[in-house]
Amino acid sequence: MSTGGRGQDTGTCFHCALPVPADCNLNVDMEGELRPVCCPGCKAVAELIRDSGMGRYYTLRDIPDPGVGRPPAETTEWQVFDSEDMLAAFADQSPDHAETTIYVGGMYCAACSWLIETTLGKLPGIESVDVSPVTHRVRVRWRLADARYSDILATLARLGYQPQPLAPDNATRPELIEQRIALKRLLVASLGMMQVMMFAVGLYAGEFQGIDREMQHFLRLVSFVVTTPVVFYSARPFFAAAWRGLIAKKPGMDLPVSIAVGSAYAASVFATFTNGEAVWFDSVTMFVFFLTLGRFLEMRARHRSIDRSTALSAKLPNTATRIEGDSNSVVPVSQLVAGDCVLIRAGDAIPADGIIQSGSTSVDEALLTGEARPQLKSTGDLIAAGSVNLDGLIEMRITRTGGDTTLGTISRLSERARYTRPAFVTIADRVASYIVVALLGVATIVAACWYFVAPERAFVITLSVLVVTCPCALALATPAAFAAAGSRLSQLRLLVTNGNAIEALSRATTVIFDKTGTLTRGMPEIKSVMVLDPSMTERDCRLIAAALETASAHPLARAFSMGATLPKVSRQHVEIGRGVSGTIDGRHWRIGSARFVGGGAANGSKSTGPSASNVFLAVDGDLVAWFDVEDELRPDVAATLAAIERLGLRTALVSGDNRNAVKDLATRLGITDFYSECTPKRKLEIIEAAQRNGERVLMVGDGINDAPVLAGADTSIAPAHGALLAQTSADVIMLGDSLQPVTTAIRMSSKTMRIVRQNLAWAIVYNALALPLAAAGLVPPWLAAIGMSASSLIVVLNALRLSRFN
Incomplete structure (x- = not known):
């Protein structure tokens, strides 16, 4: 009885489909029929599958899956990766060898890992295969003279997996490197803190109950050994930043941190080797741990805004099937140009912006627009790079590639926003710098006073003052909130392109809408x-x-x-x-x-x-x-306008259309202030008149034709118009067909500024209360470390509440 599985040819392994060596006589009994296998490993796996009652696997594995764009198993279809350009993009090369990382879809368990490692290891020229079933990645090293990249990919495809080559840059992005290093520093600090705290229990108990001098020296010595890597590795960023601030004559919040950590460590080392009265290794490690933890959480909040851009870029395929006359060829996406026609199969990601030439399908644009429902597309419709063809076979003529696509433009605008420092953040940083200088002055005064009152306590109290009053919370209060808000807005179909937009939106009192392409859908x-x-x-x-x-x-x-x-x-x-x-x-x-x-x-x-x-x-x-x-009205125009008015903002309508059309629309939507037959100059005059009356104007309009108008408003929002997206001058761009994100942006900005004010208030109140207590000698260094770190964590966690905004 035939199973219909691969390996029907006696020269091909029934399990892995590789050639069976001439001197191999191994077979496996599948449903009463002997099947040839190439090695004992394949024989063992096939028998295990059979004995587990899963023999139908060999039948099902050859049935094509119509819903998923599976990669081709033929080596010829992968040969595009043998080109110099593709090898340079996806492999690390030396004169004789190459090494690459491949994401393997469909790999779920250790058995898959064993199968992949064994099968690839048998290919000629393969020197090493490292498989990680947790990350679904395979690292392969091969000799360029004896093996080809396409052989590796085709072999994985023949095994039933979906290989996807990963560019080396994807594994070495700056934020990933930063995160890995920060995690290592946090791990060292946490382990060091736990160990030193265990030793500190013995030392503290010894102060009350008595302790042998040699045992005390031993506990101090091992505490010194454990604390040293915490100070010189985990706390290294604080020392480096403090030094840079001193060189630039702009002391930052890392300066008091570095002074506190460095002086406490130095004093503890001195006491350890001179049999001094006290050591503070526990306070040092605790301080570094909590501070490192706070920095790590702040970094993760910042990276969330980068993750969307990375996810967008990852949606682009590596290759595309280009139609060339009567034949098709697989080419790198980087070689596509405007005017090329490409074939898009079900499950494929769209490689570039273009127009459907033939066929119809539904497209997933969720990552681009946030719209979860598939969008129906047919001949003549525009289709954007990064969206996914769900079910139909279509031919598409490319109009824009690379950075000129909608996807590329969104990524570029997101990048621009990340490098724009909001004025509020700049002011906060400047204030924090002055506060650092003031706190150092206060610490000096406290040290001088205690030197005359109780010299033996002067160092410990000064150390507590430096630690407890570190303005970390003040410095994190604003950027943490803005980073969390920007990340959440991108998830809610709002792309912030100007770092000052959130603050400006929170102060808006009047929202002026353009008609065409804004209140309407822009598809006339x-x-x-x-x-x-x-x-x-x-x-x-x-x-x-x-x-x-x-x-x-x-x-x-x-x-x-x-x-x-x-x-x-x-x-x-x-x-x-x-x-x-x-x-x-x-x-x-x-x-x-x-x-x-x-x-x-x-x-x-x-x-x-x-x-x-x-x-x-x-x-x-x-x-x-x-x-x-x-041009059809957007479906939620009336609801959006009503929501804006409930927030206490005034609405107005400006348009270049004739008076009757504008009046009819304004009456229908309940807008009392409307202006018709407006040129861009006239629209700008209307905005300036409102501003002279004390209004803060949010302009919602076409980001291309109304560029001077949007620039003249206090802040602006524009709907995304595909090909015209790159030309927009708006501070915020709406992705998708809904107008509701305008309300979302206003509400989110108000909540963000509320969070910022809460953070600043907390930081100021904390320092105002903690400083007198520390100066009075009521706060030991270890408690100061907890207090300062807790203050920073509260600020970051409060800001992260914005990530749950709905």
């Missing part, structure tokens, strides 16, 4: 055409309009896009917010608003609905036609 359609020139047809008017509108970035211009050959336009000129002019066949054409076109357009038909607009076409001053263009 021509509902009707009125042709006024008998010598022209509707198609003639559409072609001329489409040709003129190719130069415009206005959202309404998308309604005129046509796949046909368009007339050639010369001397094309765009007047932002008004229209486009140009010469076609010696005649001067204009398309746009009634005022821009002239020729009696102002007396033309009015819009048929609140979300409709009139676009007029004229030639040589005579009106030729008008287009009724309708």
Whole structure:
């Protein structure tokens, strides 16, 4: 009885599908039929699978999975990875050897690890195979003269796994290196603290009950040995930062930390080898541990904002199937250019931005827009890099690649925001620097006073003052909150591109909305055409309009896009917010608003609905036609406006459309302040007038056409418009089709600033209470370490509450 499994050919192993050596006579009995295997290992695994009642595995493994884009098992399909470019990108090379890390999908247990390690190890030229079933990664080293990268990948695919080469940079990203080092420092500090605290119990007990001098010296000596790596390894970043601050003449919060740790350690070492009265190794290790823990948690909050960009970049595939005439070829994604046609199978990630040429499918855009529901796409629809084709086979013509894609632009804008320091943070850092100097002065005064009152206590009390008043909490209060807020906003479909946006949003009192592409979805359609020139047809008017509108970035211009050959336009000129002019066949054409076109357009038909607009076409001053263009309102406009007003903010509407259309929409949405037929200059005047009246203006509008308007507002939000995303000048970008993120941004900004104020208040109150107690000698160094560290942890954990904001 045939199982339908691989290995039917007597020259191929039934289990792993590799060639069976000529001198191998091993077989395995599968359902009464002998199957050849290549080695005792494959025989043992096959018999184990059979005896466990899982023999059907060999039947099921060859049934294709229609829902998952499985990688090809044929070596030829992987040969693209043998090119110099791909080897350089995915392998560490020396003159004779190469080493790579491969993510192996479908690897779940130690048996998988054994199978992969054994099978790859048998390939010619393979020198070492290291498998980690926990991380699903395989590290392979091979001789370039005897083995190829494609052989390794194809072998893994033939075993039924899904290999994905990993670029070395993915494992050595700066934030990952920082995290690994920080974790090591934290581990050393924690182990050191626990051990030294155990020794300290004996020393403290000895002070009350008596202790043998030799035993005391021994406990101090082992405490010194354990504390030394904590000070010189775990606390090294504090000393380095303190030194940099001194060199730059800008003392930071690490200076008092370093003085406290260094002096306590030095005094303890001196006491250990001179049989002094007391040592403070326990306080040193505890201080370093808690401070390192606080820094680690703050770092993780900061890295969360980076993780989204990394996740976005990871969604791009390494290769794509390019259509070349009657044949297809697998090429690196880096070789794709605009105009190429690629084949996208079910389960494949989209390699670049493009337009579907044939086929229909549903696409997962969750990572780009936050929308969990699959989006239906068909011929002519735009599709973005990084989204995933779920179920259909489509052909796509590429329009943008690499950093020019929507995905690349989002990553770039996120990066820009991370390197923009909010003014609030800059002020807090400056204040913290002055506080450090003041605290050092206070510590000096305390030391001098106690030197005359009780010299034997002066050092311990000064040490406590330095530790307990370290302004770590004050320095972390603002950046921790802003980092957590930025990370959470990105999860809620809001991309912050300006570090000052959160603070500005929290102070907004008026929200001004643009109409087209903002309150509407930015996907306009021509509902009707009125042709006024008998010598022209509707198609003639559409072609001329489409040709003129190719130069415009206005959202309404998308309604005129046509796949046909368009007339050639010369001397094309765009007047932002008004229209486009140009010469076609010696005649001067204009398309746009009634005022821009002239020729009696102002007396033309009015819009048929609140979300409709009139676009007029004229030639040589005579009106030729008008287009009724309708752009559907976003589904949650009314609910969003109501939510904003409940927050106590005023709303207004500005638009370049005619008065009737704007008035109809404002009435429908309950907006009392509205302005029609506005040029960008007029919109800016409206914003400036509101600001003169004491209003803090949030402008929500098109980030391209209204760039000066958005720049003039106190802060701004713009919807993402795909190809135009890179040109936006907005402080915050909404991803997805909903307008609700505007409300989310306002609420989140208010909560963020509330958290910042709470953190600052806590830091100030803590220092105000702790300083007198420490100066009075009521706080021992170990308690000072706990208090300071707890203060910093409270600030960080309070900021992390923003990560749960809903």
